[in-house]
Amino acid sequence: MSFEPKITLFSCHYASQQSCAEHGKELQELGFPATITMVRVPCTGKVQVTALLKAFEDGADGVYVVGCPAEGCHNIKGSVRAAKRVVAVKKALEELGVEAGRIEMYHLPRGLHPEFVAAGVAMDKKIRALGPTPFQI
Amino acid sequence: MIVAERKPMAEIIEMVNGCSRILVLACRGCVTVCSAGGEREAAVLASLIRLGMKKQGKTIEIIEGSLVRQCDKEYIDAIDEWKGQYDAIVSTACGVGVNFIANLRKDTLVFPALNTTFFGGSAEQGVWIEQCAGCGDCVLHLTGGLCPVARCAKSLLNGPCGGSVDGRCEINKDTECIWQSIHDRLSVLGRRAQMEAIAPIRDWSTAGHGGPRKTVRNELTI
Numbered sequence: 001m002s003f004e005p006k007i008t009l010f011s012c013h014y015a016s017q018q019s020c021a022e023h024g025k026e027l028q029e030l031g032f033p034a035t036i037t038m039v040r041v042p043c044t045g046k047v048q049v050t051a052l053l054k055a056f057e058d059g060a061d062g063v064y065v066v067g068c069p070a071e072g073c074h075n076i077k078g079s080v081r082a083a084k085r086v087v088a089v090k091k092a093l094e095e096l097g098v099e100a101g102r103i104e105m106y107h108l109p110r111g112l113h114p115e116f117v118a119a120g121v122a123m124d125k126k127i128r129a130l131g132p133t134p135f136q137i
Numbered sequence: 138m139i140v141a142e143r144k145p146m147a148e149i150i151e152m153v154n155g156c157s158r159i160l161v162l163a164c165r166g167c168v169t170v171c172s173a174g175g176e177r178e179a180a181v182l183a184s185l186i187r188l189g190m191k192k193q194g195k196t197i198e199i200i201e202g203s204l205v206r207q208c209d210k211e212y213i214d215a216i217d218e219w220k221g222q223y224d225a226i227v228s229t230a231c232g233v234g235v236n237f238i239a240n241l242r243k244d245t246l247v248f249p250a251l252n253t254t255f256f257g258g259s260a261e262q263g264v265w266i267e268q269c270a271g272c273g274d275c276v277l278h279l280t281g282g283l284c285p286v287a288r289c290a291k292s293l294l295n296g297p298c299g300g301s302v303d304g305r306c307e308i309n310k311d312t313e314c315i316w317q318s319i320h321d322r323l324s325v326l327g328r329r330a331q332m333e334a335i336a337p338i339r340d341w342s343t344a345g346h347g348g349p350r351k352t353v354r355n356e357l358t359i
Contacts, residue, residue, distance in 0.1 A: 050177070053184035057191075092181075095146035096189050135191040 005127040008055040009038045009120070010047045010082075011066040014074045014110040016040055030117045033124035043067075045078025052089045052103065056135055062127035063089075064104040066119060072109075079107055099130055138167035138258070139231045140265045141174060141251040143182065150189040152248040153227060156197065160223040161186070161250070162216070162238075163203035164230035171265055174229030174251050176203050182229060182250055207234025213241045256287070273343030273350060279331055281322035286344075288315035294336035 016038065028034070041047055044067035055063045065086055067079030083105040090100035104126075106119045143149075153159055161183045169175030183199045190197045200219055204212045207230035216226070216238070225246035228235045232253040239247050255267040270287040276294065277284060286292045290308035296316030300307025304317040323329045343350070 048177075050180050050184060053181065053188065056188055057184060092146065092185055096150075096185065096192055097147075098192065135188050137191055137194055137196060 003128060003132055005035045005061040005124065005132075006059055007033070007036045007062045007064070007123055007127055008058075008060040009036050009064055009066060009123075010044060010051070010055075011038055011040055012044045012068060012074070012079065013040055013042050014068055015066045015108045015116065017111050026112065027117070030112075030114075032117050032120045035124050035127075036120050043073075043075045043078035044082035045073075045075055045080075047082055047085065049085050049088055049092075052085065053092075056102075056133065059133065059136075061133045062102045062104075062123055062130070064106060064119070064123050066106045066108055066116065069107045069109060074110075083107070098134055101126060102130060102133075138170050138256070139233070139253060140171045140255050140257045140267070141168050141231050141253045143173060143178070143229075144250060144252055146185055146189055149182070149186065149227065149248070149250055150193075153186060153190075153197065153225065154193075156224040156246075158198040158200070158223045159186070160200045160202055160216075160219050160226045162207070162226050162228050162230070163201070164207045164228070164234050165203055166206040166208065166230070166234075168229060168231055168251065171257075171259070172263075174231070176201075179203065179229045179250075182227070186227070204230075206230075208237055210237070210241060213237055216242065216245075270344070272341070273345075274339070276336070279334070279336070280319045281326060281328070281331075283315055283319050283322060285315055285319065288313075294339060 044065050047065060052063055065082050067082045068074055070080050070083070073079040086103055086105040089103050093102060094100050104123060108115050108119065161179050163176045163179035164174050172178060179201055183201050187197060187199060200222055202219055204215055206212050207228060225248055226238060227248045227250050228238060229250045231251065232249065235247055235249045238245060256269040256271055257265045257267045260266045267287050269284055272286045285294060285296055289296055290306050290312065291298060293316065297314055301314035301317055304314050306312040306314050320329065320332055323331050
């Protein structure tokens, strides 16, 4: 049976700056997976551990965060903080016996560019390989 | 403050197995300051418990609550707000809080979500270090304010031992030799002669070796 993953992306306003252009059409045309639901936030430093876990509780098979480059965050340390929270969730998932790879952090430059699409494609591929979330009843 | 850290999730999930409704109870005292058991950490824990139970194919209803402190009778009374709504309390307080709930609510099942680790302070953001052992017979006036009981790996009262190298402890090179620091500090303060005083054999009964300790202040009792 084919498996269509449900992936939640938390992206900062800057890294996903152009993703809303033409209502996201351009993103789709570039091959951004339709399995990904994007939540745009002013800064990934604002994304709390609870928000990342809530995405899994809401049925996400995978979650990833896209923030500014570690050395060039618009808000200085926001994306570094986000990366640390992603690591904390990875550890928590491992404690629950779940693959840590179901959550990832990407640091990308601002604007719409191949890397933004490539990160989405990589997550889609990885979550398809991992299979459906183990948090199902 | 009392410093603590969350127990492994496997241990917590095992505790709550069999419960269909739990109250995850945060403490807004020390464990909030050390980011182990405040409202934010309790919310993370509640989420992890729900996920852990889901992974086992089970559901669990979780109420999230918090008390100003869990180490005072008056605050424990506020638990009654959730009376009848849970099978067990998972407390994110230190061990004192868990004991207080157990003492005061005879028919309530209470589980600890944290391992209570030490009395310490925040060295920098996200880092806490042990500073006091609560041994009940403070010698800080003799040691320049630095505690050899808590901060010397051997709790020596007549240090340093022979294992101190370049100001580092032989037990762990990441740890300062507190007796070296005591020496350096007393020197700066012009009190190095204190290093030569021999501390007598210590009566450790005040440190809990005489059983649970109790403080009574008659002027405060009713």
